Amino acid sequence: MPAELLERVQQTVEVGKQAGADDVFATLSRSRAVEFRWRDGALEKVKDTTSRSLVVRLFVGGRYSSHTTTDLDPDRVSAFVGQALALTRALESDRQRTITPPELYAGRTGRDLELLDPDVQALSRDQRLAWCETMDAVAHGHSSVISATAVVSDGHSQEAAASSNGFSAVSAASLCWLGSQVTLRDQAQRRAEASFYAGARHLADLPDAEQVARQALGRAVLRLGADKGPTQRTHMVVDPSAATALVSRLLSAATAHSVQQGQSFWADLLGQQGFSHTLTLIDNPLRVRGLASRYYDTEGIAAKPFTLVENGTVRQLYVDTYYGRKIGLPPTTGSASNREVRLGRRGLDQIVSDVGSGVYITSWLGGNANPTSGDFSFGLQGHLIENGTIGRPIREMNVTGNLRQLFQNIAEIGNDPWPYSPVRAPTLVFEDVQFSGT
Numbered sequence: 001m002p003a004e005l006l007e008r009v010q011q012t013v014e015v016g017k018q019a020g021a022d023d024v025f026a027t028l029s030r031s032r033a034v035e036f037r038w039r040d041g042a043l044e045k046v047k048d049t050t051s052r053s054l055v056v057r058l059f060v061g062g063r064y065s066s067h068t069t070t071d072l073d074p075d076r077v078s079a080f081v082g083q084a085l086a087l088t089r090a091l092e093s094d095r096q097r098t099i100t101p102p103e104l105y106a107g108r109t110g111r112d113l114e115l116l117d118p119d120v121q122a123l124s125r126d127q128r129l130a131w132c133e134t135m136d137a138v139a140h141g142h143s144s145v146i147s148a149t150a151v152v153s154d155g156h157s158q159e160a161a162a163s164s165n166g167f168s169a170v171s172a173a174s175l176c177w178l179g180s181q182v183t184l185r186d187q188a189q190r191r192a193e194a195s196f197y198a199g200a201r202h203l204a205d206l207p208d209a210e211q212v213a214r215q216a217l218g219r220a221v222l223r224l225g226a227d228k229g230p231t232q233r234t235h236m237v238v239d240p241s242a243a244t245a246l247v248s249r250l251l252s253a254a255t256a257h258s259v260q261q262g263q264s265f266w267a268d269l270l271g272q273q274g275f276s277h278t279l280t281l282i283d284n285p286l287r288v289r290g291l292a293s294r295y296y297d298t299e300g301i302a303a304k305p306f307t308l309v310e311n312g313t314v315r316q317l318y319v320d321t322y323y324g325r326k327i328g329l330p331p332t333t334g335s336a337s338n339r340e341v342r343l344g345r346r347g348l349d350q351i352v353s354d355v356g357s358g359v360y361i362t363s364w365l366g367g368n369a370n371p372t373s374g375d376f377s378f379g380l381q382g383h384l385i386e387n388g389t390i391g392r393p394i395r396e397m398n399v400t401g402n403l404r405q406l407f408q409n410i411a412e413i414g415n416d417p418w419p420y421s422p423v424r425a426p427t428l429v430f431e432d433v434q435f436s437g438t
Contacts, residue, residue, distance in 0.1 A: 002170035005030065005160035008072065012056060013162050015081050021088075023059040023099035024164045025300065028052070028072075031157035034123070038132035038150040040140075058084055062093035096325045100299045102166045104321070104331060108302040109286055113293045117202040120174035121156050128152045131209040135180045138213035142221065144184040146191065150213070151179035167300040174201055175291070178209055180216035186224050194219035198420045201289045219362070222383075226393035228437040229384050235358030235411065236399065236433040237351065237385060240418035242361050243425035247339060250403050251281070253371035254308060255334070256323035265374040265404055269314040270329075276410035278344070281309040283318075285337035292337040292422035299334060306332050308339075312408075340424045344413040348427045351412055353388040359397075359435055360385050367398070374403040397437045406430055 009026040016024035030052045037045040054077070057066045067084040071077070132150040139148035154176040162168045177199035184192040196215035200206045207215075238246055258264035266274075285294050285303035294303050299321060307315045320334025352360065360383045367378030377400045384391045407430075414427030 002158050002160060002172060005158060006162065006168065006170050009054075009160050009162040010168070011074070012054065012077060012081065013164050015078050016056065016058060016085070017164050019078075019082050019085050021058050021060050021085060021164070025057040025059075025099060025161070025167070026163075027055045027159065027161040027298075029157060029159040031155060033155035034128070034153070036128045036132055036152045038129075038136050040147055040149075041136060043129070043132070044149075056081060056084060058088045059097065059099050060085060060088045062095050062097060063088050063091040064094065064097035065091060096322055098321075099163060099165055100167070100301060100321050104299075104301045105167045105296070106302060107304065108169070108295055109304075111286065112288075113286065113295065114289045115171070115173040115201055115293060116156065117174045117176075117204075119203045120154055120176050120201075123154055123176070128154075131178060134209040135178070135213040138210050139180055139182045139217050142182075142184065142217060144186075144224070145217075146183045146185050148183070148213075148216075149181040150209075151177070151181070151197075153177040153179070161296070161300060163300060167296075169296055169300070171295055175199060176201075176203060176206060178206060178212045180213040182213075182216045182220040184220045184224060186226075192220050192223035192226065194223055199291065200420070201291065201293075205289060223381070223393050223395075226381065226395040228396050229359065229394040229435070231435060231437050232359075233432060233434050235355045235385070236430045236435075237348075237355055237358055237360045238428045238430070239348070239360065239362045239382070240414070240416055240426050241421075242363050242382075243341075243428045244418050244421040244423040245364055246428065247281070247341060247423050247425045249369050249376065250407060251308070251336065251339060252369075253374075254317050256317055256319040256327055256329055257334075258371060259317065260323050260326045263372050265372060266314065266317060269404075270317065272314060273312050274314045274404060275309060275312040275407040277312040278410050278413055279309055279312050279407060280307070280342035282307050282340045282342070283333070283337055284340050285333075287338045287340075290338040290422070291420075294337055297333045297335055297337075299331075301331060301333050303333070303337065336422070338422050338424065341413060341417070341426060341428075343415045343417060343426055345415055346412070347414055347416045351414055351427055351429055352385055352390055355385055355411075355429065356388050358385040359383075359394070359399075359433075360390050361399075369403060374405075376401060376403055376406075394437070397435055399433060399435050401434055406433070409433075
């Protein structure tokens with residue numbers, strides 16, 4: 001129970017203080033995760049995992065360390081903390097390493113974010129199997145199917161955290177995913193593959209299993225006959241399901257840590273017009289039932305929405321207390337929650353009609369991006385856009401460029417955000433993008 005977890009972390013904090021720590025921040029979590037994987041008419045794997053962990057962060061004379069244990073026996077926890085303190089005292093002192101100021105704990109929302117669904121906790125083996133069987137039957141409804149896999153993954157967790165300078169909180173959350181993966185026989189011994197996954201905090205927010213499998217099968221059918229498209233510089237239209245990863249790449253180096261380490265192309269952008277004026281990005285940890293919603297971050301900083309980019313101008317970065325002190329920026333939070341792209345007015349069909357010609361990307365196939373320069377090269381699959389319609393499928397192509405330049409060249413932002421990701425990104429359209437193919 002959450003109350004029991006809170007009592008244990010508070011006891012751990014007291015043990016640390018009595019042993020000589022200046023400050024202590026302790027977090028105790030318990031979780032259960034279940035996965036059913038069904039392949040071609042038979043149950044392939046069942047995985048049921050329960051775990052617990054106690055994380056103790058110690059601040060001793062300008063020294064800091066973090067330690068984790070799964071043994072919650074009170075006597076052994078006391079010994080564990082004592083050994084951890086001895087190790088911490090052997091470290092070099094760093095005056096920037098201090099516990100989160102208590103004023104940053106203030107203002108934590110009292111709103112119910114609805115992160116826990118009792119129906120997820122109560123899921124039965126029979127229900128999971130029924131979903132798998134339904135997805136499998138739908139996915140095999142095409143004559144060219146070679147193989148299909150259905151996945152049901154769910155879990156729930158509880159957490160309590162406390163500090164020696166006044167922080168105290170408990171939280172609980174659930175999550176459930178349905179997924180279908182389909183492989184079709186294509187021409188010349190090739191295969192067409194596609195998948196569709198949908199996840200939510202509450203079962204009521206999930207599409208039904210049949211719809212999930214139909215989406216996966218439909219995407220695979222559209223992949224039949226895919227081949228390389230031509231090398232060209234043209235418009236790039238990114239499907240919302242793929243736009244989430246692109247926005248994540250953009251924001252991966254937007255942290256005080258990366259800036260302080262000299263590994264971020266965001267270093268000189270704060271307060272500057274870094275991107276297209278059409279781009280606004282918000283971090284919103286208070287979205288009800290959001291996949292990355294929270295009441296506080298790992299440092300105990302009260303969760304609050306803030307704007308990263310406003311009309312192309314960089315307003316804030318992800319700043320934790322330690323690296324914030326190092327580069328002289330006030331803390332926001334050290335880790336991302338729900339990222340939201342401010343929406344435009346039109347959907348994919350209208351956008352494609354006006355684009356006329358270009359490349360429509362449905363998924364990425366590996367690649368890399370340099371966080372220091374922003375240069376990138378990604379593999380992709382999707383379709384050519386021809387005469388204002390989505391045309392023949394393409395594969396084994398690459399797109400190259402620079403993330404900063406790419407997001408300066410946004411032509412349009414759609415109104416159709418992808419719902420099954422912590423990144424709520426819609427259709428994105430970019431101008432003057434370089435593709436490599438035939």
